[in-house]
Amino acid sequence: MTLEIRGLYAGYGKINILWAIDLDVPEGKCVALVGSNGGGKSTLLKAVAGLLKPYQGNIRFNGKDITHLRYSEIVRQGISLIPEGYKLFSGMTVQENLILGAYKITDRKKVLTQMEKIYDIFPELREKRQQLAGTMSGGQQQMCSIGRGLMSDPKLLLIDELSLGLAPLLVELLVNKINEIHERTKMDILLVEQDVETAFSMADYGYVIESGHVTLNGNAKELLENPVIVSSYLGL
Structure with a gap:
């Protein structure tokens, strides 16, 4: 595994957002995180990027413990964050x-x-x-x-809300660009996306995070057919 997260607890001040998160990004794969707003998806990316210090747990990248590294040190390890809202x-x-x-x-x-x-x-x-x-x-x-x-x-690209506030045609263009980059470079990608169908269509694997807990995970294409996903996120 390129990125391994085990037993991760993280949050803001005294407020815990993530509870015992286990997550893997295998080498050369794209992994998508979906779930309701406020569920902890962006918090997880910030923890991986070194913008948020976990309370407990372990984050390893290419075998190295990066749990408590600063953002600048994380970048030097080969991890890059594309933040929500451009910044x-x-x-x-x-x-x-x-x-x-x-x-x-x-x-x-x-x-x-x-x-x-x-x-x-x-x-x-x-x-x-x-x-x-x-x-x-x-x-x-x-x-x-x-x-x-x-x-x-970077070796690992973290993408927070690629489609937020953008027109569907533009989202399609950006998705195609990311897919092309991933196919050409085999760069590892961990993305947070509000549009479940878009997220899982891009990804090899998927995780559903609700209230700070992983509630579902597995092959992304299979998750798109999961009855829970279909009823809760696709509105079908």
């Missing part, structure tokens, strides 16, 4: 935002090479590279956020 620097250009994502790379040529890869994935970003990020549409900002997350050339 771009609105007063900086697209290109400047992308460069910030490569701060662990010290070779300027490598930074430029990686940036060209991002522009090949998202040609719109090349056209708007000198535009202030805050003046772009929501879809373009999400492209920039994804691009920034890829600039560090």
Whole structure:
């Protein structure tokens, strides 16, 4: 397993959100987390990314214990987070935002090479590279956020709410781009997604988290046919 989480408890202050979470992301696979708002999905990503210190439990990445590493150290291990809501620097250009994502790379040529890869994935970003990020549409900002997350050339990509607030056609485009990246690079992906059908169509494996507990997990395509998923999340 590339990412192994065992017995994880985490939350905010004295409020516990996650309870004894066990989760695996196998090498080269995409794993989706779904569930109701407030269930703990984003909290789990923050714990993995080093933005939230767990109360108890263990997080291992490529065999190394990363449970208590800081965010900057997590990035150096090869983990990158694409946060919910873009979180771009609105007063900086697209290109400047992308460069910030490569701060662990010290070779300027490598930074430029990686940036060209991002522009090949998202040609719109090349056209708007000198535009202030805050003046772009929501879809373009999400492209920039994804691009920034890829600039560090991560081994594991954490994606928090890819489709949030975006039109269906744009969501389809972004899903296709992520699928292409995953297929080409075999990068490990752990994604949180509000749209269950979108999430499980992208993933190899899936987990349902409710009230801080894993309530279902298994093959993503099989979960889409699970009666509980169908009635509770697909409205069928």
